[in-house]
Each structure stands twice: as structure tokens, then as C-alpha cells.
Amino acid sequence: xxxxxxxxxxxxxxxxxxxxxxxxxxxxxxxxxxxxxxxxxxxxxxxxxxxxxxxxxxxxxxxxxxxxxxxxxxxxxxxxxxxxxxxxxxxxxxxxxxxxxxxxxxxxxxxxxxxxxxxxxxxxxxxxxxxxxxxxxxxxxxxxxxxxxxxxxxxxxxxx
Amino acid sequence: xxxxxxxxxxxxxxxxxxxxxxxxxxxxxxxxxxxxxxxxxxxxxxxxxxxxxxxxxxxxxxxxxxxxxxxxxxxxxxxxxxxxxxxxxxxxxxxxxxxxxxxxxxxxxxxxxxxxxxxxxxxxxxxxxxxxxxxxxxxxxxxxxxxxxxxxxxxxxxxxxxxxxxxxxxxxxxxxxxxxxxxxxxxxxxxxxxxxxxxxxxxxxxxxxxxxxxxxxxxxxxxxxxxxxxxxxxxxxxxxxxxxxxxxxxxxxxxxxxxxxxxxxxxxxxxxxxxxxxxxxxxxxxxxxxxxxxxxxxxxxxxxxxxxxxxxxxxxxxxxxxxxxxxxxxxxxxxxxxxxxxxxxxxxxxxxxxxxxxxxxxxxxxxxxxxxxxxxxxxxxxxxxxxxxxxxxxxxxxxxxxxxxxxxxxxxxxxxxxxxxxxx
Numbered sequence: 398x399x400x401x402x403x404x405x406x407x408x409x410x411x412x413x414x415x416x417x418x419x420x421x422x423x424x425x426x427x428x429x430x431x432x433x434x435x436x437x438x439x440x441x442x443x444x445x446x447x448x449x450x451x452x453x454x455x456x457x458x459x460x461x462x463x464x465x466x467x468x469x470x471x472x473x474x475x476x477x478x479x480x481x482x483x484x485x486x487x488x489x490x491x492x493x494x495x496x497x498x499x500x501x502x503x504x505x506x507x508x509x510x511x512x513x514x515x516x517x518x519x520x521x522x523x524x525x526x527x528x529x530x531x532x533x534x535x536x537x538x539x540x541x542x543x544x545x546x547x548x549x550x551x552x553x554x555x556x557x
Numbered sequence: 558x559x560x561x562x563x564x565x566x567x568x569x570x571x572x573x574x575x576x577x578x579x580x581x582x583x584x585x586x587x588x589x590x591x592x593x594x595x596x597x598x599x600x601x602x603x604x605x606x607x608x609x610x611x612x613x614x615x616x617x618x619x620x621x622x623x624x625x626x627x628x629x630x631x632x633x634x635x636x637x638x639x640x641x642x643x644x645x646x647x648x649x650x651x652x653x654x655x656x657x658x659x660x661x662x663x664x665x666x667x668x669x670x671x672x673x674x675x676x677x678x679x680x681x682x683x684x685x686x687x688x689x690x691x692x693x694x695x696x697x698x699x700x701x702x703x704x705x706x707x708x709x710x711x712x713x714x715x716x717x718x719x720x721x722x723x724x725x726x727x728x729x730x731x732x733x734x735x736x737x738x739x740x741x742x743x744x745x746x747x748x749x750x751x752x753x754x755x756x757x758x759x760x761x762x763x764x765x766x767x768x769x770x771x772x773x774x775x776x777x778x779x780x781x782x783x784x785x786x787x788x789x790x791x792x793x794x795x796x797x798x799x800x801x802x803x804x805x806x807x808x809x810x811x812x813x814x815x816x817x818x819x820x821x822x823x824x825x826x827x828x829x830x831x832x833x834x835x836x837x838x839x840x841x842x843x844x845x846x847x848x849x850x851x852x853x854x855x856x857x858x859x860x861x862x863x864x865x866x867x868x869x870x871x872x873x874x875x876x877x878x879x880x881x882x883x884x885x886x887x888x889x890x891x892x893x894x895x896x897x898x899x900x901x902x903x904x905x906x907x908x909x910x911x912x913x914x915x916x917x918x919x920x921x922x923x924x925x926x927x928x929x930x931x932x933x934x935x936x937x938x939x940x941x942x943x944x945x946x947x948x949x950x951x952x953x954x955x956x957x958x959x960x961x962x963x964x965x966x967x968x969x970x971x972x973x974x975x976x977x978x979x980x981x
Binding site for chain 2: 409411413414417418419421422423424426436437455456459460461462463464465467482484485486489490493494540541542551552553557
């Protein structure tokens with residue numbers, strides 16, 4: 398996966414800013430995408446391109462269980478969120494619904510990656526290549542079950 | 558050497574023992590969807606049907622129950638349509654327990670889970686809402702899931718969980734009169750942070766919990782979500798048995814931790830040292846003692862939600878408001894019709910209305926900034942709810958301070974954030 402970075406240098410980016418409450422009644426995925434990140438970044442929708450990555454701090458996706466959050470990001474074109482850590486429901490929604498990859502990065506990678514950097518993410522090699530800065534960051538492999546669900550393309554395609 | 562959560566998950570996965578970190582598929586006892594997650598699950602079903610999957614029945618309609626809470630009374634045409642979708646869904650799949658707005662008992666899903674004894678000790682309960690953790694106070698494993706996971710449970714009756722580590726919060730002694738469970742959980746979240754229990758279980762015990770009512774315990778477990786926890790839990794005791802018996806339920810299979818149960822970490826708190834606590838915008842971990850905020854002028858007091866509009870919460874508010882007049886816009890929305898009725902029978906509604914308060918129907922509406930009284934730009938609200946993220950209760954530049962029902966009521970009278978000890 399290749400794409401460029403939209404970086405939010407902050408922790409605890411919650412689902413209320415990723416997809417604000419008034420839009421919870423909407424279940425049209427394309428329409429949800431037009432409201433992605435609206436509580437934090439009004440220009441996100443104009444800026445995001447298919448294949449982009451979000452880079453953020455710890456506890457990304459905390460708050461509500463709304464699957465609208467990973468859906469809105471996914472249908473905006475985001476392929477993966479690279480964060481220091483993830484809130485549990487966002488993480489499993491992203492994986493089980495096969496909307497995007499929640500990838501944990503370490504502090505060094507988080508500090509090093511700049512907004513608009515061009516990255517190549519390769520989960521088979523457990524690494525992220527920063528094409529702009531010509532650097533490689535190692536990432537931890539996914540836990541066994543998570544890796545299998547990702548490989549299967551979501552929980553419904555996974556056979557226990 | 559297993560704690561209650563490990564024992565419940567072991568039993569539900571057909572194992573004799575599990576350890577934190579194990580990934581297990583557990584059999585689920587009860588499932589809840591509401592008017593946001595229900596249509597979300599239907600969208601997942603539609604997506605699956607497009608891949609050729611046939612979905613004409615669910616695993617066990619008698620284990621599924623449905624609440625209308627987020628967008629009732631219907632906020633607009635789309636929300637009204639979602640209720641129609643939900644009704645068709647329950648009819649199509651033969652789900653009988655559908656708590657409908659305007660037809661007797663209905664209310665916020667988490668409140669119904671205990672008011673109606675929908676979930677029993679020892680059970681595994683999942684719901685399409687993050688505050689599903691609330692119901693862990695019934696001695697059950699209760700965790701929130703998204704739409705895909707709930708859809709999976711509805712079709713398969715099981716779901717995967719990583720067995721969580723447990724943080725044990727031991728509360729010693731009895732809370733002072735002016736302090737409520739809300740102050741305790743805000744204090745804890747302030748101490749451990751909004752990811753302090755991420756992926757873990759928060760268990761509450763000690764003499765302070767034995768002293769507490771079941772409703773107070775539900776306030777603790779409700780806000781474990783705000784510390785990132787997978788679940789919150791309290792072991793069953795006589796108070797819980799009495800609570801269930803009052804609701805006509807006496808048969809269930811209690812689970813208790815072993816005497817030598819293991820916990821990742823034990824935190825101890827002295828109840829007598831607790832004070833009224835407020836969480837400032839824009840995070841539940843942003844806590845200070847209420848007295849430090851006495852200069853903050855307010856536009857609104859909101860007493861509602863699964864966190865802060867149970868019967869004892871309304872009683873606490875009435876104790877403060879009796880014979881007084883509110884100085885700011887104040888709303889009381891009981892969390893379920895059964896509570897609304899009891900508040901009426903006890904004369905609480907008269908006290909509220911005499912004080913100038915608007916009493917409204919149960920809804921999640923304003924708590925999640927969706928409808929029914931959202932905040933304008935720059936407005937400041939004191940609220941008995943559980944979240945104060947940017948834009949949570951309305952405009953992204955509005956502000957919410959989270960507090961106990963006593964603090965919210967005291968503040969409603971003065972128009973500033975007020976410690977209940979400081980009003981006559």
C-alpha cells in the first residue's frame with residue numbers, strides 16, 4: 398500500500414470528532430465519508446485522496462462504538478491509520494469489518510513521519526517505508542487471530 | 558485462581574480455564590441493538606446479501622432485545638425512517654423484546670438492561686453501544702461492539718474476545734453524604750487516564766461497593782468505557798439479588814472469582830476522603846475538585862442519560878432543588894419510563910417543575926449532541942452524562958463539564974459550578 402500522510406499530532410482522537418453524533422442516523426457509507434473528521438478538521442474531506450494514511454498519537458478512536466467512524470474514514474479513501482495505540486472498539490471494527498488497517502507505530506516513527514510524507518506500508522514484511530525521508534520503520538506483527546481475519550478480508554470471511 | 562471475568566469467559570468458551578491474553582470465541586447469552594446500531598447491523602446484512610449470503614433468520618431471536626433511544630422522539634425524517642426500519646427488522650426476525658417509544662416502557666438501552674433485568678449474573682452480554690459496559694454491575698461480562706461484530710453474533714451466537722487483564726478497584730468505607738458514585742469514577746478516570754484501562758476489565762469491590770446501591774454501581778461500570786475498558790464488573794451480592802427479585806427474577810447462575818483470584822493491579826481508595834469531582838472540557842480525565850471551578854458561569858444544567866438519570870440520581874437532584882428556583886436552563890430527562898413513573902409517584906417531578914426545570918422524555922438525544930436541546934457555540938453546560946469531547950453535546954465550540962447529579966443540581970441553582978456542600 399502506497400499513499401501520503403495526513404498527520405494529526407494529538408492523542409485521544411475520539412469517534413465524536415471522527416464522525417459527529419448528528420450523522421449517526423446515516424447509514425449510507427458514501428454520505429458518511431463526506432463528514433469524516435468533521436469535528437477536528439473541516440478540510441479533511443477536500444484534502445483526502447484514495448490510499449492516504451492517517452498518522453496520529455495514542456488511543457485513536459476512543460469513545461463510542463459507532464462503526465460509522467472507520468466506515469467514514471474508509472470510504473474517504475483512508476487505507477490505514479498509523480497510531481501509537483488504538484481504542485478497542487475502533488480497532489476491532491476496523492479489522493472485523495475490513496474497513497482499514499489499524500497499525501501501531503512506535504514513538505520514533507510517530508515523531509519522524511511528517512504530514513504529506515509518502516509511505517509504503519507492507520504488513521507481510523512488518524515494515525513501513527518512508528519514501529520521502531528514505532527510512533524504514535519496523536512494526537509489530539498483528540496478533541495471530543487479527544492477522545488471520547485481515548487476511549480473510551474481515552470476520553465474516555474468516556473460518557475459525 | 559480465576560477472577561469473575563475469567564471464569565465467565567472460560568465457561569462461555571467451554572474451557573476450564575482461561576488467562577489474560579488468550580483469544581477465545583465465546584457463546585453469547587444476550588444481545589442488544591438500538592436505533593443507531595440496529596440500522597447499522599441491517600446495512601451489514603445488506604452488504605452480506607450482496608455477496609450471495611442468504612439471511613432469513615437469526616441465531617436466537619429470544620436472546621435479542623431492541624431499544625429506541627438515540628433519536629427518539631424522532632429528530633427528523635431520517636430518524637423516523639430508522640425507527641420504521643428497526644420495527645420491520647424485529648418483525649422479520651421474530652424479536653419480541655422491542656421497547657418502543659410511546660408504547661409503555663422504553664428508555665435508554667443500558668438503563669433498560671437493569672430496569673427490566675434483561676441481563677443476569679454470569680451471562681455474556683454484548684450490545685451495539687460502547688456503554689454496554691454498564692451492565693457489568695449485574696455480575697455479567699458486558700462489552701460494547703460495532704455493527705459488523707453484532708451482526709456476526711446475531712447470525713452465529715458467538716464472538717471473539719481477547720481475555721482481558723483485570724484492574725481491581727477496592728473502595729474502603731462509606732461515601733460521605735455529598736459524594737456520589739459519579740465522583741468516584743471521575744476520580745478514578747482522572748487518576749488512570751482515558752486509556753488507563755484500555756482493553757482491560759475494571760472490577761469494583763471492597764466495603765465501599767457493598768455499601769453502594771446497585772444503581773450507584775451501575776454509574777461506576779457505565780464510565781469504565783471512558784477509561785478505555787473492555788468491560789466493568791461487580792461481583793453479585795445480596796443487594797443485587799434483591800434488586801433482581803424486585804423485578805421478578807430469582808433464577809440465574811452466579812459466577813464469583815476464586816478466593817485467590819489474580820488481578821493485574823489493585824488500586825485502593827478511601828471513600829471517606831472522596832470529594833465532589835468535575836471533569837472539565839474536553840476529556841473525562843480532565844478532573845478537578847468541584848470547588849476549584851466555582852467561578853465558571855454556566856448556561857445549562859443537564860440531568861439525563863444512562864449515567865446520571867436513574868431513580869436515585871433524580872432523588873439526589875430533588876433533594877437540592879426542593880423549594881429552590883433554577884438560575885440557568887435546566888433539563889431533567891429520566892433514563893427510562895419506569896423511572897419517570899416512579900419519579901412522578903414520589904413527587905420528584907413536582908419539585909423539578911416548581912424549580913422551573915423542563916422535564917422531558919427518556920432519550921440519548923442531547924447527551925450525544927444529536928437533538929432535543931443541543932448546545933450553541935460557546936455555551937457551557939454542566940451535565941450528569943459521561944462524555945465531554947469537542948462537540949459532544951452540540952456545537953464544536955460548546956463546553957461540557959461532567960459532574961454528579963448533586964453537583965449539577967447545586968450548579969443549576971447558583972448558575973455557577975457549585976459544590977453541593979456550599980449551598981444552604
